[in-house]
Amino acid sequence: MKLAIFSLLIASASAFTPMAAKARKVAKKAAKTPKGAKYTAFDQGPPSKALPWATAPATLDGTLLGDNGFDPLGFSLNKNDWFAFEGLSGIRWMREAELVHGRIAQLAALGFVWPGLIGTFPSTPGLGLDAFAETNPLQVWGHVPALSGLQILSFMIWIEVKRLNIIKEEGNKYMLGDLKLGQGEGRWNPFSFAFSPEAYEIKQRQELEHCRVAMVGVLGLYLQAKISGMGIVEQLSSSFASPEYAAKAGYFLPEGI
Numbered sequence: 001m002k003l004a005i006f007s008l009l010i011a012s013a014s015a016f017t018p019m020a021a022k023a024r025k026v027a028k029k030a031a032k033t034p035k036g037a038k039y040t041a042f043d044q045g046p047p048s049k050a051l052p053w054a055t056a057p058a059t060l061d062g063t064l065l066g067d068n069g070f071d072p073l074g075f076s077l078n079k080n081d082w083f084a085f086e087g088l089s090g091i092r093w094m095r096e097a098e099l100v101h102g103r104i105a106q107l108a109a110l111g112f113v114w115p116g117l118i119g120t121f122p123s124t125p126g127l128g129l130d131a132f133a134e135t136n137p138l139q140v141w142g143h144v145p146a147l148s149g150l151q152i153l154s155f156m157i158w159i160e161v162k163r164l165n166i167i168k169e170e171g172n173k174y175m176l177g178d179l180k181l182g183q184g185e186g187r188w189n190p191f192s193f194a195f196s197p198e199a200y201e202i203k204q205r206q207e208l209e210h211c212r213v214a215m216v217g218v219l220g221l222y223l224q225a226k227i228s229g230m231g232i233v234e235q236l237s238s239s240f241a242s243p244e245y246a247a248k249a250g251y252f253l254p255e256g257i
Contacts, residue, residue: 045069059091065201066208088167092176099177100163102211105218112137112221116233135231138222 045056048069056069059076071077076091088096115135122132134143141149159179167174180186183193183200195203221232228235 064091064095065204085164085167088174096167096176098208099211102208102215105214106210108137108218109214109221112218112225112232116231116237135234136225136229137231138225139229 050068050070
């Protein structure tokens, strides 16, 4: 399980490294915005690809990879830099947040189905034989040992501190989503990724699409598990099982029907 999760992290994070900047030379240059300008209306932007009946905000001009003009609430209008860190602000900060949340959602979606399909970690008599037996992610925290939760929390903090340190070191040169993993000089590339610039950009776009699908999908997984109180695989398994009444009815029907 650890290898599968680690592989997902490597493949996901490596899709956003400096090599990708070379792959987007064909992209049109971003429109220059006067310093201090504030966008306040949607009619300043191009038609939205995601919402054909509407126009996109002027901040979504198609120069950002994966930009489909979807911003119905106007988060990208840059009215205020509510969130900023070491020069990373505005729409760049939002893209960074999209990648971070999307990667977490992908791992969360895997966590919803892995225990039921593959199995859980073995336990010991000292911890309790059923310490890791729970397959519903929403009920896991009440079963696993406290040190297990602390281990997961510590790993999350380490990843986040590492990411913020990279942003601080590289400043305006920071490549969004870059965790120093995957192909490229000075990066850890244990799987020897060597995509061409064109293939690299395709991988970036695929990651964005997977992130967006995962964020929507994991919300559905969460609600389903919350309402039913059952693991996702457990719910699906019962859907393909014959109901009890069907077996009883067959007993009274003539043979061959």
